[in-house]
Amino acid sequence: MMKKILLLTAVILMTGCQTTTVTKDEAFPNMYKEKPTALLVVPAINETTAADAADLYATTIAKPLAEAGYYVLSVPYTQQFLFREGVVDGKQLEGVPLNKYKETFGADAVLFVTIKSWDTNYYVTGGDVTVAAKFVLKSTQSMDTIWEYDGIVVHNTSGNSGNLVADIIATAITTAMVDYVPVADQVNTRIVTTLPVGKYHQRHNADGKDKNVVVATN
Numbered sequence: 001m002m003k004k005i006l007l008l009t010a011v012i013l014m015t016g017c018q019t020t021t022v023t024k025d026e027a028f029p030n031m032y033k034e035k036p037t038a039l040l041v042v043p044a045i046n047e048t049t050a051a052d053a054a055d056l057y058a059t060t061i062a063k064p065l066a067e068a069g070y071y072v073l074s075v076p077y078t079q080q081f082l083f084r085e086g087v088v089d090g091k092q093l094e095g096v097p098l099n100k101y102k103e104t105f106g107a108d109a110v111l112f113v114t115i116k117s118w119d120t121n122y123y124v125t126g127g128d129v130t131v132a133a134k135f136v137l138k139s140t141q142s143m144d145t146i147w148e149y150d151g152i153v154v155h156n157t158s159g160n161s162g163n164l165v166a167d168i169i170a171t172a173i174t175t176a177m178v179d180y181v182p183v184a185d186q187v188n189t190r191i192v193t194t195l196p197v198g199k200y201h202q203r204h205n206a207d208g209k210d211k212n213v214v215v216a217t218n
Contacts, residue, residue, distance in 0.1 A: 018216070019214050019215060019216055020214075020215050021211055021212065021213065021214055021215070022211065022213050022215050023208060023209050023210060023211045023213065024194065024196050024207055024208050024209075024210050024212070024213055025196070025208030025209065026213070027194070027213040027215065028146060028147045028195075028196055028213075030139070030142070030144055030146040031146050031147055031195075031196040032196060032205070032208055034108070034109075034139055034141060034142060034146060035198075035199065035205075036070070036108035036109040036137075036139065036146070036198070037070065037071055037108050037198060037199045037200075038070070038071045038072075038073060038105075038106060038107050038108045038109075039065055039070045039071070039072050039073065039107060039108070039109050039110075039111055039137070039198075040073045040078060040101055040105050040107035040109070040110045040111065041058070041061055041062065041065070041072065041073070041075050041078065041110075041111045041113070042078065042082065042090055042093055042101075042110060042111070042112060043058070043079055043082060043087065043088070043089060043090040043093070044057055044058065044090050044113040044114065044115050044133075045089065045090040045091050045112070045113070045114040045115065046089065046090075046115050046118075047114060047115060047116055048115055048116070048117060048118040048119065049118075050118040050119075053115050053118040054089070054090070054115060056181055056184060057113065057115055057133070057184050058075050058076075058079065059181060060181055060184045060185040060188050061075065061111075061113070061188055062075050063185075063188075064185075064188045064189050064192040065111075065192060065195075067192075068192050068195055068197050068198055068201060069197040069198030069199060069200040069201025069203075069204055070198035070199075070200065071198075071199075071200065073105055073106075073107060078105070090112060090113070090114075093112075098110060098138055098139070098140045098143050099140055099143070101140050102140035102141070107140055108139070108140060108141065109137050109138060109139050109140060109146065110137070110138050110140060111135060111136070111137050112135075112136045112137075112138065113133055113134070113135055113136075114133060114134040114136075115131075115132075115133050116132040116133060116134060116150075116152075117130045117131060117132035117152065118130075118131055129154070129183055130152065130153070130154050131152070131153050131183045131184050131186075131187050132150070132151065132152035132153075132187070133150075133151055133152075133184075133187055133188075133191070134148070134149070134150045134151075135147070135148060135149050135150075135151070135191050136148045137195075147194075147195055147196070149191045149194050149195075149213075150191075151187045151188075151190050151191040152187065153183050153186045153187045153190070193212060194212060194213045196208065
């Protein structure tokens with residue numbers, strides 16, 4: 001049974017969750033066993049009220065995966081193909097046999113993303129923008145989950161002039177104008193650093209002892 005994996009954030013510390021840091025090969029041994037090369041990213045499951053969250057998020061995911069040494073099947077093509085088949089949301093893909101992705105796309109593994117937060121928050125003295133997502137990578141060979149991680153980025157948009165009224169106005173303007181795409185890109189980048197690198201990375205099969213995976217222990 002896979003350990004519960006999550007990104008260490010201020011949220012975790014505030015909730016009192018006990019954590020420890022382990023190596024990549026301790027956390028994700030099946031990644032080193034199966035060595036997937038071609039990854040398929042399917043449309044995200046959007047649990048937020050932001051209707052465009054899944055589409056915006058899709059624009060940021062391929063780059064960090066490719067930089068991690070994987071061949072990423074075209075995300076726009078995959079979305080268009082699935083759309084023609086009537087799939088407009090990742091939720092519709094639950095229950096689809098994983099071997100079908102292998103037969104149709106030639107993928108070694110499929111990445112499922114659930115967007116948990118895509119929010120703008122205001123409070124008396126400030127504001128922030130929060131993007132949070134859960135990643136699950138499933139093998140089309142063994143059908144197992146071979147990697148999973150949760151991540152969250154809170155982008156502070158508070159004013160800091162010292163004038164309360166001015167700061168409230170500045171915060172409201174800044175928060176409203178925040179581009180979510182760079183924030184989502186930060187989430188992707190942070191999460192993908194825990195992914196064992198792929199065949200096309202110079203450290204392929206050499207990063208197993210990298211100790212950067214935070215595990216919840218309670």
